Structures are given as structure tokens and as C-alpha cells.
Amino acid sequence: MAKINSNYLLLPNSYLFAEIAKKIKAYQKANPKADIIKMGIGDVTHPLTNSIVTAMEKAAKEMAESSTFRGYGPEQGYDFLVNAVINGEYKSRNIDIAPDEIFISDGSKCDIANIQEIFDINSTVAITDPVYPVYLDSNIMAGRSGRLNDKGYFEKIIYMSSTKENNFKPSFPAKHADLIYICSPNNPTGAALTKAELKSWVEYALENKSIILYDSAYSAYIQEEDVCGSIYEIPDAKKVAVEFKSFSKTAGFTGIRCAFTVVPKELYAFDDMGNKVALNKLWNRRQTTKFNGVSYITQRAAEAVYSEQGMKETKEVIKYYMNNAAIILCGLKQAGFEAYGGVNAPYIWWKIPDGIKSFDFLDILLEKYQIVGTPGSGFGPCGEGYFRLTAFNSQEKTKEAMQKIYKAASN
Amino acid sequence: MAKINSNYLLLPNSYLFAEIAKKIKAYQKANPKADIIKMGIGDVTHPLTNSIVTAMEKAAKEMAESSTFRGYGPEQGYDFLVNAVINGEYKSRNIDIAPDEIFISDGSKCDIANIQEIFDINSTVAITDPVYPVYLDSNIMAGRSGRLNDKGYFEKIIYMSSTKENNFKPSFPAKHADLIYICSPNNPTGAALTKAELKSWVEYALENKSIILYDSAYSAYIQEEDVCGSIYEIPDAKKVAVEFKSFSKTAGFTGIRCAFTVVPKELYAFDDMGNKVALNKLWNRRQTTKFNGVSYITQRAAEAVYSEQGMKETKEVIKYYMNNAAIILCGLKQAGFEAYGGVNAPYIWWKIPDGIKSFDFLDILLEKYQIVGTPGSGFGPCGEGYFRLTAFNSQEKTKEAMQKIYKAASN
Numbered sequence: 001m002a003k004i005n006s007n008y009l010l011l012p013n014s015y016l017f018a019e020i021a022k023k024i025k026a027y028q029k030a031n032p033k034a035d036i037i038k039m040g041i042g043d044v045t046h047p048l049t050n051s052i053v054t055a056m057e058k059a060a061k062e063m064a065e066s067s068t069f070r071g072y073g074p075e076q077g078y079d080f081l082v083n084a085v086i087n088g089e090y091k092s093r094n095i096d097i098a099p100d101e102i103f104i105s106d107g108s109k110c111d112i113a114n115i116q117e118i119f120d121i122n123s124t125v126a127i128t129d130p131v132y133p134v135y136l137d138s139n140i141m142a143g144r145s146g147r148l149n150d151k152g153y154f155e156k157i158i159y160m161s162s163t164k165e166n167n168f169k170p171s172f173p174a175k176h177a178d179l180i181y182i183c184s185p186n187n188p189t190g191a192a193l194t195k196a197e198l199k200s201w202v203e204y205a206l207e208n209k210s211i212i213l214y215d216s217a218y219s220a221y222i223q224e225e226d227v228c229g230s231i232y233e234i235p236d237a238k239k240v241a242v243e244f245k246s247f248s249k250t251a252g253f254t255g256i257r258c259a260f261t262v263v264p265k266e267l268y269a270f271d272d273m274g275n276k277v278a279l280n281k282l283w284n285r286r287q288t289t290k291f292n293g294v295s296y297i298t299q300r301a302a303e304a305v306y307s308e309q310g311m312k313e314t315k316e317v318i319k320y321y322m323n324n325a326a327i328i329l330c331g332l333k334q335a336g337f338e339a340y341g342g343v344n345a346p347y348i349w350w351k352i353p354d355g356i357k358s359f360d361f362l363d364i365l366l367e368k369y370q371i372v373g374t375p376g377s378g379f380g381p382c383g384e385g386y387f388r389l390t391a392f393n394s395q396e397k398t399k400e401a402m403q404k405i406y407k408a409a410s411n
Numbered sequence: 412m413a414k415i416n417s418n419y420l421l422l423p424n425s426y427l428f429a430e431i432a433k434k435i436k437a438y439q440k441a442n443p444k445a446d447i448i449k450m451g452i453g454d455v456t457h458p459l460t461n462s463i464v465t466a467m468e469k470a471a472k473e474m475a476e477s478s479t480f481r482g483y484g485p486e487q488g489y490d491f492l493v494n495a496v497i498n499g500e501y502k503s504r505n506i507d508i509a510p511d512e513i514f515i516s517d518g519s520k521c522d523i524a525n526i527q528e529i530f531d532i533n534s535t536v537a538i539t540d541p542v543y544p545v546y547l548d549s550n551i552m553a554g555r556s557g558r559l560n561d562k563g564y565f566e567k568i569i570y571m572s573s574t575k576e577n578n579f580k581p582s583f584p585a586k587h588a589d590l591i592y593i594c595s596p597n598n599p600t601g602a603a604l605t606k607a608e609l610k611s612w613v614e615y616a617l618e619n620k621s622i623i624l625y626d627s628a629y630s631a632y633i634q635e636e637d638v639c640g641s642i643y644e645i646p647d648a649k650k651v652a653v654e655f656k657s658f659s660k661t662a663g664f665t666g667i668r669c670a671f672t673v674v675p676k677e678l679y680a681f682d683d684m685g686n687k688v689a690l691n692k693l694w695n696r697r698q699t700t701k702f703n704g705v706s707y708i709t710q711r712a713a714e715a716v717y718s719e720q721g722m723k724e725t726k727e728v729i730k731y732y733m734n735n736a737a738i739i740l741c742g743l744k745q746a747g748f749e750a751y752g753g754v755n756a757p758y759i760w761w762k763i764p765d766g767i768k769s770f771d772f773l774d775i776l777l778e779k780y781q782i783v784g785t786p787g788s789g790f791g792p793c794g795e796g797y798f799r800l801t802a803f804n805s806q807e808k809t810k811e812a813m814q815k816i817y818k819a820a821s822n
Contacts, residue, residue, distance in 0.1 A: 292668065
């Protein structure tokens, strides 16, 4: 009798964003004329830039000719893209990363969900609260979570509270964690660790033999000088951290899928006998066995992001989104609300009026103002009382949303 | 102290195809002028057809305009492609599959490696010997294999021998298996189950409450009438089987990545309490949590495969490859060898001269004749004494290889 992986039964009922999408779809169906302003899911709206599309058209043409057709590529990504990443992301920051430390993939969501596979099933896991749900859910599925208690916490997971009181920058885990997930600039709070803060995390991990799984998907949005674009700007970070970066938010690749993960060769964990094992080797084995590389066309598109013209275009788009972030932050404050984030991240963490549950607030915003955001409690118990807005809409729609909110608050 | 998943240490040293690729690279480096004929890895060589490339160029252009840009798509794939798959693969075979039973992905390798996650960690697993290594390796990584014994078998895996004596069509597992991996038309042997044989497998699975994981990646190569293009042509197969299909070999998508997996809603496994749980729901949860959909551009390309013109073009390419298969099969036989497969599959399973190990034969072919194939023993102990050649080269190169082999055998 075939049995299921019963850890799946421990999962909260539905994946957050899928649930919200369903709600919007139902509302849209019932109100076909409603012009919904979507500030919920973290999806980009600006079309791909000229450099990127031109690169894709060229690559598509190459696939039509015998002499330039490409079948299976390296599971780890083509050299042309690996080298572009090294130059564009690391050499430019004076960081030395070798080509075989880079693993090109079809998305950070996939990598960050899959990375736990290479660690022991009994590893202890620390996550922030609130948190991007994939870190938690992938560990629930693997059997590392224990059960959900009535306060909304899984008994074996170590939660690091991210609250107004600590400026949404949590303290170190209350007990030893083998794996620590950190996302900076943060989804959902928009908070970004300063260089000094990140350094203290690296030192903590070194001292405690923890591994930091560093989600850096939003690094292109960093505006402040003292915030690192890569964890490897910190000395010795290569001994403790895996870094995840994505083209999704950097260059609008959510629909064409490309990301990369850095697993430094100096990064080790231990086997049952206490021997050091290089994580780079394990991740390479995982990827070559369970993954078959990213579309050649997408990889050429990603390469174009790092061309001179591509970088210029990408910066313009990010400037546009960050202008929206400023409009939201300013708009909410003018309407009398507390709001955070939005300075080094496209996310604004809105403190909603006391006494309203964040999932109820979703309904209120949708039904009264046709604005969609993401309820904070969907990211964890400490997210209750907050609401995430994203800067990915058009300036016009973003302004319209802020005007609606201002008007409602003034009445 | 962070510990690794020690199951990884049970894995054979390197992934087969990566190892062979390394060997070829080294030979090519040492002999830069050598014109190597690659008949090893199962990769296509014919460029993408006109319908497919045109669809990609159009999709790339859409991504350049605000009004047609697409960000995140549904994790399960766009409706346009799901419907094209239903019409092209299932309605055309009088099979009724619902849209939410189809999961579009970036490759069958990924799906077939990941599917084991939704099953209990103590599930018993049956695989054929020889076998496509991913079925085995993904279960080793998960901890279902036990240790490798000195005969080359993992102690907890149930092996089904696939030999000349049973026409490379193995008997049912010697003891109960929760999960049975079947690949037909088969990689590496090229054997294809007849409808009657496949029916007996479905009946066996129904009776024994086993789940069949049916790898149907090569179904487009089927030439004989009594071989099924889908396992769901067999009554009640939806109660026992997950089917994996790919655009890789069907339409040359190895470089642009698209496949799909069918998880029927009538397919169940059991939880710890003995309750039925729909696998469709679990796989959907797996995919929405750990995957983020396939490139929009690739999905439009896959849709084009099912257009009238696309089907016509694809059939031509397959005809070309199957002509190569016939050349190889005939060539080997003329040279005095035994050879199998090649009738419903692009793979020829070559019985090599007694006393030569298949990995040594790789070196002989490469060094003496600059021909690359895949050593049978890489697919399992029963593969020893065999060598896999593929039909994916040009007709010219295929003929050249056969002439070299004929000449060598005649001396």
C-alpha cells in the first residue's frame, strides 16, 4: 500500500499567494467592471527592456539553425552567463567567486526550497517571523517542523521575531540553529541589514557553526551606502553562507525564469562521523541529478542584463519602482499611518489600524477600494497587524491607490 | 553544527552523463582535430522547427510591451498550453484528462526526480535494471535505498532485471513495491511494452496497491500499432499511474525546457491512519511551493508543437531520427553484432563482444573510432555487456559511424 509523505498534512491549508489569487479572481468575476489595483503579490509589471528582448530574439533565431542550435546545456548554466554574473555581481563588489561556485537556476524560489535537501533531516532551522513562506513550508514538507501549535508556531522551528521594537531586525536565535534563513532586503518587511549588522550575523554563524541561507533576491533595490549587495562583502562569509540571487525582481524575469545560487567551496557541513563535507559538491550533485538547466534563450536574456546598456535600462526600471515605493511610504504616512520598509526594498510594511485582523483588512481594501495587498499574518504570527504593499504597479495606479487611502483616512 | 544529508554519501561517485562528458572533453582537448561522432547522451541535434521559433519570437516581442507583458504565470502552466496538451496528447487518444490534472514543468527529469517527495520515506521502490539513473539516485538521496552491495545493488531497492532472455521486458517485482518506475519506450534498452503487457502492469498495480510512475518521454517515437502512446489508454490506469511526458525528445526542447506530468484526481495513496489522500493535491502543493512555472516564451513554443503545422514538422524530425535508428540497428547487425531497440525508440541497445567491460568499450570506441556511446553498466548491473547508441546525430554522421564499425568488425 503506497503511503504519502505525511509531513504534507502538517502544512497550512494553502499556499498564501495562491489563496489570495483565488480571492481576487472570485471578486473580479463577481465585479467584472472593477479596476483592481494590485499591490499584493511581488510581481513586476514593467515589460522586459530592449536589450533583454533583443537578446532573446537573437537566441531564438540561433535555435532555428543547425549550426547554432543548442540542446542540453550544463546543469549549472552556460559559461557566458556564469562569467557575466561573476563580473556584474561580484568582481564589481571586489568579491572573488569562482565559476564553479555559481549555479544558474530557473528561480530563487526553487533553489531556496530545494537547498534544505542537502542537509540532515534533523537539522534545526531558524526563520524570522514574519517570513517568506517557502523557507518554512519546504522544511515542513521535509519533516523538520514538528506540529503547529495554537499560537501559529511549529514546535521544532526556531522563530526570530521581527517587530517594530527591533526595527524588524531580529536578534540571534534563542537556541542553536543549524540553518538560519535570512532575507535582506527583507520580504515582507522591507527592512535591510546594515553592513555592521550583517557582519554580526556572519560572526555569530562562524562561532556557532551555523549555515546562513542568505536570500538576496532584492539586492538591486538597495539605495543606502551601508547596506551590502552581497553577504560576501563580509570577511569570512564564504565559510558560513549560501547566497541566493534572482533576475526576477532585478530585471523583470518573473515570467521567463532565471536566478542563481552561490555555494562557496570553503563552505562545509559535517557527516555522521564528524568529517567535513563541501556543500558545493552536494549542491552540484543535487542539481545535476534533479535539474536540467535553464532555457538557453533565458540565459542569453540574463547575460544581456549585465551589458552596459542592459544595466542602464535595468537601473531605470528599478528607479521607477523605488519612486513608487517612496509614493506609498509617503502616502501612508500622510494618511496618518505607520509604515516601514520601502527604502532599500520594493516592499512597504504597513501597520494597519489596531483591532483589525490583516486577513480582514485584505477584504476591506479589496471590496471598498479595489486595492489588493498581502495580509501580514500570512507571513507568520508577528505579521498580524501589518499589511504588505509592493511598488510594482504603475506610478499612476500607485498614486491612485494612495489617493483612495488618503481620502478614506480623512473621512 | 550543521550536518549534511548523509544519504548523498551513498551515491555512486558521479552522475553518469556528467562523467562521460568529462571524458569526451578531455579527449577533445588532447586531440583538438578529432571529429568525434556523439551517439552517447540522448540529446537532440535537429534545430527547432519554424513554427516553434516563430512562436518564441512572437512571445519575446509580447514581453517587450506593457500591454502584453507577463510576469509570474500559474505554477501549473498557462491554460493555453494545458489545453493544447489535452487536445494533442489525450483527446486525440480518446482519453479524458482534466486541466487540473496536468502540471507543466521545466523537464521530466525534474518531475521524475521530485515525485518521490510526496511519498512516505519508507516506501519500497522497484526499478528496472538497467534503468535511467535519476529514478534510483533521487531515491538514494531521499534515504530509501539502503547501502550499495558488492554486486552493484542497493539493498532496499527492488530490481527488475531487463535482459535478452525476457526481451528487455522485466517480470513483476519479486516482492511488494509501493512505487514502480516504468519507462516505455525504454531508456536505455529501446524496448516498448505492448498494450497487453502494459495492461498487465496496470492490473498488477491495482491488485497490489502499487503506484506506477510511468515515464513516457519517448512516446512520440512509437511506430508500432500495439504500443500505447499513453498509459491512460489502459482502463483504470488513472487509479494507479502518474504519467511523465516531455517536449525534449518530441520536439527538440532539451535546450529550452518543457515537459508535463499528469496526476489523475482518482489516484490516491494513504496517510498514517489509512485514509486516502489524493496525490493530485499533494503534487499541486509541491509544485506551488517549490516551483514557479515555466518561461512564458517556452510555453508558447510548446503550444506551437500542437498546431497543425507544428505537428507536421515534428513528425518529419522524428522520422529523420527513426531513420537513423534503422541505420544503426541494421548497421550493427550487418557488422555481425546483436542489437535491440530502435523500433519504437531512438535508442539502440548494442550487445558488445563478450569479455569487454562496457566502460572499457567507451574508451575503445572513443580512442580508436572517435565514436561516443553510453556504457550499459552505467544504467545498472544488467547493463554490463551492452552499449547504448542514440539516433540523434545527423544521417551523415550516423552512416559514417556505422561504416567505421563495419570496417573494424570486418578486419
